[in-house]
Amino acid sequence: MNSPAPHITVRDLTMAYGGYVLQRDLSFAVNRGDVFIIMGGSGCGKSTLMRHLIGLKEPAGGQVLYGPMSFWEAEPEERDRMMRRFGIMYQSGALWSSLTLAENIALSLELYTNLKPAEVRDIASLKLALVGLAGFEDYYPSEISGGMKKRAGIARAMAIDPEILFLDEPSAGLDPISARLLDDLVLELRDSLGTTVVVVTHELSSIFAIGTNSVFLDAETGTMIATGNPKRLLAECEHPTVRNFLTRGEAKAAAKPGEVPAPCFLT
Amino acid sequence: MTDVGEPHGTGELRLNKTPDGELRVTLAGKWYMTDTPPSPDMVRNEIETFPEIARVSFDARDLTGWDSSLLTFLLAVIDFCSQRAVPVDREGLPVGVNRLLTLATAVPERKGTRRSAGHEPFLARVGEYAIVFWRSTREMLAFIGETFTALLRLVTGKSRFRGSDLLLVIQECSADALPIVSLISLLVGLILAFVGAIQLKLFGAQIFVADLVGIGTVRAMGAIMTGIIMAGRTGASFAARIGTMQVNEEIDALQTTGISPIDFLVLPRLLALSVMMPLLTLYADAMGIVGGMIVGVAGLGLNLREYYDETIKAVSLTNLWIGLFSGFVYGILIALAGCMRGMQCGRSASAVGDATTSAVVTGIVSIVVATAVITVICNILGI
Structure with a gap:
């Protein structure tokens, strides 16, 4: 399943809302089977970067490549085919409120496979069981708790066994034990299905527990200031912003006056 | 093997x-x-x-x-x-x-989680409907009561809402509604005149088209058509706006901040619509008469001056007051229906849709019922 070519390559990406440039010169690669963390302080553009990766927002400049294919230069049909290989969990779950949990999961199975209704139902039940929601098939999203909605959101994202799973703030708003279970689930999926996982988060415990690679976006300079394995970044990175972030501010690191701290791109 | x-x-x-x-x-x-x-x-x-x-x-x-x-x-x-x-x-x-x-x-399935797909027996369903009906009637009465006490608080100066909100709602349900009210009222005037003209022509009494259009529009049709337009336009918008606030927990936030959502959201809408509806009705009356006049002058060959004089002669001030009073009542009903359905909204996207639909239906039904009641009262009073 492993191939040397990166699964996702981001090249000189510029993200902008109208004339306002949020981040520029983003270049990094996500390998197959990586748990890739997009991190940074609030408002630095983490979720926006994810919207660029999943094809909801067109970059102001630069490219997003899946394997050798450039997403935004591809034909619309090809782009649809690429998007079908993504599983996405949105920050609030974004479950369709007029459908039951089973129907939420079944929708993409019905669209993209020729399975019989009973088989679709079995797969939906399996996905719900995988996230610990066995028996909740006929519940509507409004009838379950916030944490359950998150898990159901992951079950929906996994519906057609995606190659890449995008998770936007998966553990925000969850109790520590549920957050831990969610981390375990992500690793389990990666290990058993070989799924590449891209996670937007600023939960430090999650970052260190599951992250194998990462990019750090800085709001102040409007570009990335670190890449690499989060644990190694904690040990090796000298950039004050990254240090403060990864130690919860305890490092009290500060740049020397008049000096621009060097970014750390670990390979 | x-x-x-x-x-x-x-x-x-x-x-x-x-x-x-x-x-x-x-x-x-x-x-x-x-x-x-x-x-x-x-x-x-x-x-x-x-x-x-x-x-x-x-x-x-x-x-x-x-x-x-x-x-x-x-x-x-x-x-x-x-x-x-x-x-x-x-x-x-x-x-x-x-x-x-x-x-x-x-994670084993929790007992009692799975739902049985079986149908409820007929009697149980009837009972459930009856309970739901009773509950919604009580909710409606409670809402009207709460709004009334909020109005009393307003009179004594203890009620709180923002003046700018009131002005915004006034603009939304008056000036912004003028184009659609103009169009519909003009067309209703035209239709009334055409329908009347066919009959009146048989007796050579074309001039009475002015009476028909004048009295019909001023006494009833102007207010009713404006009411129906506003129920579809403004009542629905009230329900959708307040319903979305309910979904986003904004109403809860108001309550926990110590602000009554009725004061803050319902009162400005109720005031705006009940004050603006009579004005819109007056405007609709004028447009309806213009519609009739177009048919009278262009289609029936009546003199403009003649048509005008006949209208003035036919339409009494009593007719106008009844029309404006109806408009005022419709305004209250539409605002109450819209706000009530919004406040009762559930916490999902489909619930907002249901609330909007329900607001329009409630608004139009109550307009028709109110018209019937006003007509009966006028009959008894002999006006």
């Missing part, structure tokens, strides 16, 4: 029975849900037909690819075996498959 095998797309399933009662399930090829993988029924049939099978084991050495379809297949087999108390040996399965199977069965 007996062999049963069936090539199924690219996923393959072979069953071998060994003399010591073991059923060996061989999985081979690619098991993907896109290529219709084999069904677990084959394994089920085999176990049912041969009761001597004492164990089930797997051989997945030739399995080259798999996804969730393999997992659902295995879960079905394992489930069936555990019902029949046949032990299953999962050794031969790929590590990833085994881990996911463990995960899928890790």
